Amino acid sequence: MILIIYCHPYEQSFNHAELKAIKENLSAGQREYEIIDLYAEHFNPVYSTEELQLYHRGETTDPLVTKYLKLCQQADTVIFITPYWWNSIPGMLKGFVDKVMKEGLGLSHTVTKTGVKGELTNVKHCYVFTTSTSPTWYIRFFLGNAIKKVFINKTLRQLGFRNISWNNFGGISNSSLYRRRKYLAKLTKQPFK
Template structure:
């Protein structure tokens, strides 16, 4: 989905937002909507990838795996996502931490979209990045306190995702995590939402 507002100040800048949360009333979706409102107010081009709304299947099928190294695409939605990433200069990712990792849809997105000869090239001498995205902003939430989460998965979700994105050519990665979400009052939630767009 492409949104274009008239009178753009930065015509060559395109922000793609990825949301991985199944519930539209979630805080993650509130955060997404807040970011979209900021982009629209600043008259910037943006696109939204809603993995659940799109019905994205994160499971790598046998026939898909067989063509993986050749960049073979069997899922039209994967091809659509690849085309969006080609035009992206800023990537924003929003998701909750579940069991010390991302939900399955985001992991499947990385597995199925970041294909050889599209996101990277591996000729046997190490991965060579092929994407060129200038900045990445990641927003995550958890019901668990941030400190406890980091103690249990210091090199898990954060390290793995950051390393993957860097390997395919994404730069300037910023990460903002909001823990103890269920314990926060409405004022605290609104304060976080109010400051979110300034982080892009």
């Protein structure tokens, strides 16, 4: 099953257009997919004291956390669609990782003497689609490429995700309608494993 984790509050955003193009792609290929729409589902990314006390037991007070973790455990492919805000993922998506990724055998990860061992090895392929005001080359070479260095190479790999690719539509604010349409057309045909 393919799991799409979508993180944008505005339905007229380019991220939403990406979501539509990817859904069209998967439907045309008769691929089974589920969508987690963090904003539409009113996910609360903030820990309460009570919720945080349950963390090391792998428990939660939030039914969405339970639902989302189960979906992550069932997926063999995960697709993230998110803006790239202030050199990182939005707080909503960071809160998703903080709250949903529960410590414990059979959950998302276990802690060993040498560090974190990912339990989500069922995720064989992961695609991260971002949009940014900055051009992609500027993110890579002048801003430190935090999305690749931290979110992809550290966080997602620590959770057990493999074969992760990052696609950024940079310079979104000054992009032409032609460039946007061309990119979306490419997404409707991109092969997803």
